[in-house]
Amino acid sequence: MAAAPLERARTLLTLNRPAEAERELRGLLAREPENVDGHAFLSVALTQQHRASEGIGEATEAVRLAPDHWFPHYVAGHAYHRAGRPHEAVAAARACLALSPEHAPAWELLARAHVSLEQWPQAADAAGRGLAVAPEDVDLAGILAVALTMLGDALRAKEAAARAVGLDPESATAHLAYGRAQLAFGAPAEAARAFREVLRLDPGFDQARDLLVAALKRRNPVYRVLARLRGTFSGGWRMVFLLPAVPPLIAVFVLIALLHWAAWVAEAVTTLRLARARATRLLFDIREARVAALCCCLPAAGAALLVAGVATGGEAPAVAGAAVMALVTPVQEAAHTSAPRGRIVLYGWSGLLGLAAVLSAIASLPTVALLTAYAGVASIWVAAGVRRLFGTGAAHAL
Known part of the structure; x- marks a missing residue:
């Protein structure tokens, strides 16, 4: 019945x-x-x-x-x-x-749940065991590729990704996994081709669009080197508490902050170039282009103010120029924060620093300008604390 x-x-x-x-x-x-x-x-x-x-x-x-x-x-x-x-x-x-235990979709469900928890070894194990049951399952092969990519296993990740594409050349998620593996292990041009294929198969796939932008940026060798350095010398926010105990660490902080500043400038230049190019401008929304343009203008404006201050003997305007140049870091940190409340806090912080830089130049307060410059380049630690407080948004692996 x-x-x-x-x-x-x-x-x-x-x-x-x-x-x-x-x-x-x-x-x-x-x-x-x-x-x-x-x-x-x-x-x-x-x-x-x-x-x-x-x-x-x-x-x-x-x-x-x-x-x-x-x-x-x-x-x-x-x-x-x-x-x-x-x-x-x-x-x-x-x-x-x-x-x-022979139900392959349950292994896929288990693998996806572990991906949501960013438990990459468990995700790889579940996907691999699922493939032992269903060797032709393209989704399991794609999940395995992503998990192995996150684990840094280049050879097996590329093999799994190529297997996923071979199983179903019309699968957008298979090409996405392939592109992620290529991007993670130093082949941005090949990754860009894979992400373009994803967008051909599924034009509304926003994650593929973001990854394509990342791949196009990493084709620039200067950007690639600076981005790698920024990732290597991240400087966790807890390092701040070591300063009273180990004062010489200030030199390490300065190096990390300047590396991040240079990487954010490279990010802005690369983004603006791609956003203005006919072949890639549709990949960027107007907000991204405007932030990139602003972050390209800030170093130029700050340098002009610094040179003018030096030429006229004005200490405050010169130091304020350095503070304006340093604003690139807080603005970019805000733009690249996914949590809405965290982004609002960081944009507010950027606005306060900008206001302090302007007022220090007008009121001839070089000490305030210097502190503002320090606070600007040190915004990487402010941003780390804000992200820890408000979260970074959901991660989407596949």
């Missing part, structure tokens, strides 16, 4: 018509309130409609009714994953696999 509405609901879900599937399933459950598959498929229908809490409730009921059946656990894992609760998704996927 329940077979017909269940079959109709499954067909409707396949056709991406979850609201109609929900109506079928609710009618079934009105007649058979303890139908396990009815609750499980209703969870899928609700999850597809972005009603996460309701979907979890239905999945939980299905698990309660049939705890020894793998399918309710699998559905529960998907509901938790879509709701942004990866720890519960991992537990549900493992419960499913304990009952049905």
